[in-house]
Amino acid sequence: MAASEPLTIESLGELMALVGKSADFTRITLEAGANRITLSVYSSMADNRQIYEHLMPGLQGMQEKIRDWSALLGRLPFKDMSVETEPKKIAAKLQRGFAVIELAILPAETLLIDISNESLGHRSNNDTENEFAVIGPKAGFVENLEINMHLLRQQIAVPQLIFEDMTLGSLSKTKIVVAYIEGLTNPELVQKMKDRLRGIDFDVVYDSAMLEQVIADESNTPFPLFLTTERIDRISYVISSGQVAVMCDGSPYVLSGPSTFMDFFISPEDYYLPWITGSFFRIIRIMSVFFSLFASPLYIAVLTYHFEAIPTRLLHPIMLSGLHVPFSPVMEVLFLETTIELLREAGARLPAKIGQTLGIVGGIVIGEASVQAALTSNILLIIVALSALASFTTPIFKMANTIRVLRFPLILLSALLGGFGIAVGFTLLLAHLLRLKSLDSPYMIPFYPFRRGNLADSLIRSSYQHTTNRTLYLNPLRKKRYHPNMAKDDIDHED
Amino acid sequence: MNYQAPLAKTVSPYLLWFMIHKSQTGVAVLDFQSRIAQGAEQDSWVSVLLTGLSMHLVVLLMFYVLKHANRGDLVSLHVQLFGRGLGTLLNGVFLLYLLLLVCYQLITYSQVIQALVFPDMGTWRIGLVFLLLFVYITSGGFRVITGTAFWFVLIPSLLIVTLFIPLQYADWRNFLPMFNHSLPEYAYSAAQSLPLYIGVELLLMYYPFIRNNDKAQKWAHIGVMHTYLLYFVFVVATFAYYNMGQLRHSVWPTLGMSKIIQFTFLDRFDYFYIFNWVFVITPPCCLILWSCTRILRFTTRMSGRVSLWATAAVVFVIVAVFHDMLAIDRLGAVVRYAGTSLLFGYIPLLAVCVFIANRFRKSVRDSEA
Structure with missing residues (x-):
């Protein structure tokens, strides 16, 4: 190797x-x-x-x-x-x-x-601040592999939970652990994951997120093909549904796969709330993806090419708000979107306390000032701010970033070709998603290839009575998760 | 004899439903109502239905033919039945027909865009954008095309719901009197409705990529049925909404109907229809380009990628040079004649050839035994 x-x-x-x-x-x-x-x-x-x-x-x-x-x-x-x-x-x-x-x-x-000192140089706890959930456990993985294995074994307390180790990185000699459940996880998946990891030749493995890119099926994509998370409940859930997890020494992020597109929009909180509330928030999250992707391109397309599509009563306020703006809609949008990207990037690099101040300065001062300076219209400011907000509802930060990046090609397409460009952009995006695979399994499951059995936990999170089976695309050796406990569901049931 | 491609490249049999349905619905859905109404007028919905029903027969014949092909598709069957020389010639003719089909879709859709959205945008620009998109999708392989077909059956289907708004202005007496037309008038309408069903013959190319394809016929019939039921809904809605006089002067009745739909935030709902047709024509065009690629790879030494780009380049040149309205009309007529003779002339003929060849082989085997 x-x-x-x-x-x-x-x-x-x-x-x-x-x-x-x-x-x-x-x-x-x-x-x-x-x-x-x-x-x-x-x-x-x-x-x-x-x-x-x-x-x-x-x-x-x-x-x-x-x-x-x-x-x-x-x-x-x-x-x-x-x-x-x-x-x-x-x-x-x-x-x-x-x-x-x-x-x-x-x-x-x-x-x-x-006589090695394992605890030297490691924090002992992680409050999952990057993947926060209001309800549910707050403990996350840390940078130490031994502690991470301990945390995971606490949640899955069966001897079938196997940790297989290997060493990667010609300089770092990083310890990697492949975790799965014997007799449940499909052995083919485990083998594939191990083969991919063994095929790596790298000098220093800094983080599992780096491994994710090296073992990915397709490197020319903005989408993350494997889920990386710092939440213990998330990893124990994917392992128990038949996925393979990879832990990497020195990284608080644990990688798991094969993942699907939907996995990135699921928050563990969905499962802690009643299913109706959980499903509602999940749908909000998915809708906000569409909003975030298409809101500003639609603004450009309508105001540049299709203003006759808007009724006069709505056109009036839009036109009034943009009356003194000397720029074309696409320039306006690019100006505001770039501002938001700058704020986001600066906020991410700065210490937390300064970052908060920056948010206020950026959001209120720059926004208000640029409207008064007639650099952008009020309505666009609302649209861009909302779509920025919407893009941060995605629970996995990597996917949120992807969505933020994807807006820019769509903005350019709509500036060039109007609504036709948006339709073409959507088709391109869908075709790209359909081409992707994660560990040789299609990325768009359960929508295409269509899997009815997995629909119970996709767009909506059905009640636990309907999610008694494991996700079938993973081909787990045991299909049944638990008994549905349906007895008391029948009308006037007496026992 | 039944041939199937390697398992990893195939798709589930139920997807045949979406493939058959999606390869039939194209740009013709926008304007077929005024064309068919020239024949049997308010009764022409009968012709649409009957033509649709006849597709079941075509599907039956295609399955019969394909089961006896060595490599499960038309190109190999041609060589197998008629020898290398004549087979290659027939494949060339089929390739030409497919090229015409994709050009027809692109040119007609560009006309819609130019007439209703962007009067200044050249056909070559629209064609270029589309072809780059098609090449990207098609280079992903058959499974990606099937995926787009699946999604782009579901997404435009949402538009059917919006038909209820024009139906509020419907006058159901438009259908009266019923059945007062002569047989030639019905036949004329049937012939005019054929472009709606062209595309089903692409099964001759992708058949080997359907898993358990010999048992998948059920799904193909469901797909055909889906198609004519959808057209039936559109025809009924159109005839209830327009009277015959209005229909005669309407170029794109489907789009005309959608113009009545209004929301407080949207005045021109027809834009929604127009841009949704990007989704409607993308999968059939990709499937045609994919079929062209398969034919070229089978008959020439070009690799798949090269033949895909070559096909796209040829289509681009044709699309870019077609300007004359009369020529475009003639292209539509040629596609219609070619499609008719393929579906109702050539496929039955092929079935007879396969039948005779089988008999002959059987008698040879019997005499040897």
Whole structure:
């Protein structure tokens, strides 16, 4: 796999010479007569308390007596100790915070002891601020893989939950875990996901969102093809419905797939609210996508080409509000949309408190001032602000960004070809979505290919009595989720 | 003998419904009412229905023919029945017919746009936008075309609801007196309604891409039925809304009807119809381009991508040079004649050929045994 392995280490001496250059590398030698014990460790990776409280006392005074490893193995109180001869493996473990013990009388072998400090450099909790839900759990994944596995296993408490690990990245050696449920998840999906991950050759894996792009079926698309989320409930839901999840050390985002277009508009909150309310909010979210995509293009198309389509009584206020604006509608729209994009981008880069102030400055001051300066019309300001608001209702930030980007080609099309351009743009968008696949499964399921069984939980979130089956496009080995509990549903049922 | 493409490239049999229906409905739905009314006048809805019913027969014959094709489509059947030389010639003729069909759709729709929305926009500009769109969709393969067909049956179907508004102004006495026309008048209307049903023959090309295609005939019949029921609704609504005198002077009766629809925020509802027709003509045109690509790849050495661009270029040139109204009318007539002779002349003939070939092969096998 690793075609671009950056360094090769031939011998133990070479390794020690190399790591010795680093300031955080510590080497302690205990000498007595002919024998000599050497302890090498990265102090930045290891738990230093363990070295001085348990390891050093165990080694002291042993220089004379020791003849082979068994004497030490019996004496030291650590869970993971192994004898290793291969320099490459020694290097790998040393990087992860193991202590390397050398004996002068056994020059080829070393003893590796696990004293790594896992909690160093990690936050212990994540309040899911990026995917917030008012109702439901607030805990999210963090940057530590061990903690993430712990969090997930707390929610899915069956031995069938399997974590398979692999290492990726020629420089970062990042630990990746593929999570699925044995006997439920279709083994083909697991195999496909593992094959795709194994096929990767990358230097540093920073985040699972990066993996998502590398393993995606189609890279020339603005749409995210795999769901990445920091919410635990979301991941346990997709795993329990038969998807495969991929966790990446150092990333609070867990990736799952195969995903569909609809997955990105579902919020876990839909399931915590009564189904009628939940469905209502979901429909609002989907409608706001359309609004956000087509509102400003329609404004341009109507005011540039089709003003006879508006009734006179409505045309009057629109014309009045744009009376002093010297620009064409498309320039107006582009000016306002760019302003909103600037505000959004600045708000995202700034610290939270300044970001809030910026929102007020941008939203009120710039908006009001640009209308008074006759740069844009009032009505357009309302439309653009509403469609910006609408685009942020999408629960997954990546998809919200996609929608914001897609407005611009539609704006250009409508400026060039009016309503005809919007129809063409919609067709292009739909055709593009139809071409997409996530882990070889069509992106537009359950609408095309049409799957009646999955409609119960798509545009609307039906009551739990109707979602007793798992999503069928994933081909789960167990189709039934739970018993519908229908008994009390019948008229005047008595038991 | 039944042939099916590799499973990963096929679509579910129920999609045949949408494919058949969608390949038939095109730009003709906008103006067919005034054309057919020239024959049997207020009774011409009978002709529309009867022509639609005859499509069941055409579908039956096509399925019979296709079951005996080596590779499951017309191009391979031609070579199989008539040999390499004559087969390739026939394929060329079929290719030409398909090209005419897609040009007809594009030119007629451009006329609508030029007459009602953008008087200054050249046909070549509209054609260029459409062809780029078609090439993008078609290069996604048959499954993507089927997907657009599926969606673009559903979305324009919402417009049927809006027919209720013109029907408030309906005069149902327009249908009286009933059945007072002669047979030639019905026949004239039937001939004029044929462009509504052209497109069903594309099944001859995509048949191998339907999963379990030998058992899928049911869905094809449902698709045909969907088509003529839809036209029936449109014809009845139009005849109830217009009287014969008005209809004779109406160029696009479907669009004319939609003009009565008004909302407080929208005066010209016909724009909605016009732009929805982008959705209506896209899937059949893509399917035709896809079929052309298949024919070219089968008969020449060009790859699929090259033949798709080549077809699109040829269509663009034809669309761009057609200006003369008379020539456009003649193009419509040629398409109508070609379609009629294909559906009611050539497909039955092909069925007879297949039948004879089968008999012959069987007797050879029997005599060998």
